[in-house]
Amino acid sequence: MAVFSEEIVEWLEQSEQQVEGRFREIDRIVDINQWKVIEAFQRHQVSDFHFAGSTGYAYNDRGREVLDLVYADVFGAEAALVRPHFASGTHTIATALFGVLRPGDELMYITGRPYDTLHKVIGKPGDGSGSLQDYGITYSESALLEDGTVDWETVKSKINDKTKVIGIQRSRGYDWRDSYTVDQIGEMVQKVKALKPDIIVFVDNCYGEFTEEHEPTEVGADLIAGSLIKNPGGGLAETGGYICGKADLVTLASYRLTAPGIGGEVGAMLGTTRGIYQGLFMAPTIVGQAVRGSVLAAALFERAGFQSRPGWKAKRTDLIQAIQFSGPEQLIAFVQGMQRAAAVDGHVVPEPWDMPGYEHPVIMAAGTFIQGGSLELSADAPIRAPYIAYMQGGLTYSHVKFGLLTALQTMKDRNLL
Helix, strand or coil: CCCCCHHHHHHHHHHHHHCHHHHHHHHHHHHHHHHHHHHHHHHCCCCHHHHCCCCCCCCCCHHHHHHHHHHHHHCCCCEEEEECCCCCHHHHHHHHHHHHCCCCCEEEECCCCCCHHHHHHHCCCCCCCCCCHHHCCEEEECCCCCCCCCCHHHHHHHCCCCEEEEEEECCCCCCCCCCCCHHHHHHHHHHHHHHCCCCEEEEECCCCCCCCCCCHHHHCCCEEEEECCCHHHCCCCCCCEEEEECHHHHHHHHHHHCCCCCHHHCCCCCCCHHHHHHHHHHHHHHHHHHHHHHHHHHHHHHHCCCEEECCCCCCCCCCCEEEECCCHHHHHHHHHHHHHCCCCCCCCCCCCECCCCCCCCEEEECCCCCCCCCCCCEEEEECCCCCEEEEECCCCHHHHHHHHHHHHHHHHHCCCC
8 A cells, every 4th residue: 555644635635625515516427427428328218239340441330420420419509529539639529620721711819829749730831741731821820918818809819811720729728727627718719700600610629528517618618629539538538539510511511521421321330339429428437536536636735835727626628637846857757656656557666757749748647548648647748937837637537636645745855755
């Protein structure tokens, strides 16, 4: 059995008492989303034959077709494209953007610079990498105001005749800001549509699914995308992503995934269908476990003297808990402590390294059953000031608790606490 100092155990007990009321609210949201998923399964008469694998072209794969219908229903969208062929969330987002944008169009992000891995997707004009800008799709962005809200004056001045897609990143990424609630995203949609009614609003929904009662497509977003090894995969989907939204836009994205005229009509599921269905069924409850863990992390590390965001009382709209440290040593000790708590690769000591798609060395704790599965307990951080670690996930609340205790004890053992 792991041994933790009396002080750290006392902090934990006090923090758990502190957040009891928040847990009741999280459980209420779990019930709403769990029932929503069950009703979608029932509405589309999901049966065991839908879990059968397919090969080759996989024409008329009824399991795949019904899976799309179930996702569209759950997310309040006209259509969905749910496939194991998406290699990551970034791949899924890129597919959606390349699907709906054409040379001469402009993509504009109104929530500041997007997550690091999208920078290469956006690219630079003539960079030769096949990026959006390499294809003559221009890009602009509006930096956020100091309070983390959208700078509407700048947005209004930058939107022009070529602006076709407005990008919104729901989660904080590697920024010290609040993630956006679904209500806030709904307000953003209304404001940009008032400026240009035919504009397409795209939302990067990664880390946000099932943390609230509704999804961005239910408040006017035209297209959303996410990863199945995050929230909606429920810890069971082994790979993949989803795109939901207006039917014509989802079709365009499907043409980018496969080929024009073929789209979502083909694509062997290769034995992944059952895991994707069952993962979706489990997702609301597992997300609730992870959100409980994030709330506890905020309370516990605030008690230990650190700044955390969001605070433990704040409304949750994604899994991510940001914790700010005084320097790289504390940050690295925290991440390495989280790795020590893993059931898989708990013996591995992560070190900062130059990861593909990132602009600074990154350290990642990822002792997961699904490689990179960030619905499982994980933590990562770019090694740059102001030295913020981003913790997310946890298939069970108990595992998150163990991870937090181990991280604190690791810091204490190194005289960093």
